[in-house]
Amino acid sequence: MRRLKKFPLLVFVCWITMTILYTCFVPMKLRQELKDLKTKLNEQHANYTNKLKLALKTVEKLKDHVKWNIYGMNRKTPNIELVNSRDIEARDTQIIILVTSHIANKNRRDSIRVNWGDPSKFTKHTRLYNGEATYKVYFMTGYLQNHIGNASLESTIHKDMLIMNRTENYWDLSRKFMLGFLWSLENCQFDYLLKTDDDVFVNIPTLFKLIHKDPFVLKHKDRLYAGHMYEGLGPHRNNFSKWYVSKEEWAPKNYPPFAPGMAVILSRFVIKKMVPYFDWVKPFKLEDVYIGMLVNYANVSGVGIRKPVGVEFYDNLQDRRYCGYSSRVIAFHKILDNYCMTFLTNNSMK
Ligand SMILES: *[C@@H]1O[C@H](CO)[C@@H](O)[C@H](O)[C@H]1NC(C)=O
Ligand SMILES: *[C@@H]1O[C@H](CO)[C@@H](O)[C@H](O)[C@H]1NC(C)=O
Ligand SMILES: *[C@@H]1O[C@H](CO)[C@@H](O)[C@H](O)[C@H]1NC(C)=O
Ligand SMILES: *[C@@H]1O[C@H](CO)[C@@H](O)[C@H](O)[C@H]1NC(C)=O
Ligand SMILES: *[C@@H]1O[C@H](CO)[C@@H](O)[C@H](O)[C@H]1NC(C)=O
Ligand SMILES: *[C@@H]1O[C@H](CO)[C@@H](O)[C@H](O)[C@H]1NC(C)=O
16 A cells, blocks of 8 residues: 555656656757757858859959950950951061051151152162061051041052041050951961051161061060060059059059050961950050050960060150161151151161
8 A cells, every 4th residue: 555655756756857857858959959050050151151252253253354355255246347448458468567547647647658668668678588578558547527538538549548437536546456456367468567656667677677687586486576565564543644544444553564556566476366355345545555465365375575675666756856867776756747757768778
């Protein structure tokens, strides 16, 4: 009987123990589960943060690529064209000389045509190099409604004008050379291309000498980029400057090496490699810097970036205020009168 009496107590004790165990055990399990969940979530969070970081990096890279036209499918086709392509006489020659010119500057073009732009003045020098040293000049202009009549006539007479269907604009120098490079590649055989401006005298015999005798040029025949190369120059960040460049246009502090626009020499092969990087929608506005950027982006293996030796590449007559000749200099800048152009040409022919 006594045993039977103890039974409810036993049941009670058991119940208490069970309850205590249960209440202790379940929260512990829950706590463990929560803890596991938390670690898992943290891990996932870390995983996603990493993935997000990677994705952001990729986006940045893509932005760069789009900017530089690596994937810019829409930009690969030129959105400008030549209005007079049927007039232009394509010529196979060793050196194509492309001269940027304002459509209204007929006087300057005529001065070049009868002076250094006339190969018949330099037959003696061509013979010096077994007839291999030859060149042909073309002018690259924009469009102006009230000048197109005269310019079209000029174009049918001389067959040496590349007139693009965009209104003349100082900030279109990049588009001019892009269209000029493309036209030359598609229509002419040539080894080198010299890009210059219509206020420049080009010393043809000195140019021939550079192409045929300079050790660096001979070594980098088909991979040449030459001019009065600037290295370590950067954008003007003061927005009062005419040359102001915003961080959106070019973020880095420095430009790649580039040659000022009055005399830039490139091998045909290098130009061919540059063309796929042309940004037809928004080319960099400083044309000479843009050429340097394109050479850099094209990353031509073994490209030879030739540094200048003294003043050999250009002489700025603006600084001297008189018309003086030097046989060492390839390009003389700021020739605004025909007399000086003729004087320099006469001297170079000797
Ligand atoms: C986190 O990433 C690692 C490696 O990519 C993977 O093994 C793990 O399962 C991921 N964890 C979670 C919670 O997604
Ligand atoms: C120039 O030519 C391109 C290509 O044909 C054309 O899309 C564009 O509208 C033209 N632009 C002008 C200003 O005539
Ligand atoms: C076009 O040429 C004619 C004849 O040379 C000249 O009189 C006229 O001024 C020129 N027009 C322009 C806009 O230059
Ligand atoms: C030049 O910079 C000032 C101050 O940063 C700014 O207010 C102004 O809009 C800028 N002007 C141009 C033309 O970008
Ligand atoms: C440039 O080309 C070389 C091989 O010719 C390559 O190793 C290098 O990664 C390239 N650089 C860039 C920035 O694409
Ligand atoms: C250039 O040479 C030609 C022919 O010898 C001569 O008639 C002309 O006066 C010369 N001009 C100059 C500016 O030297």
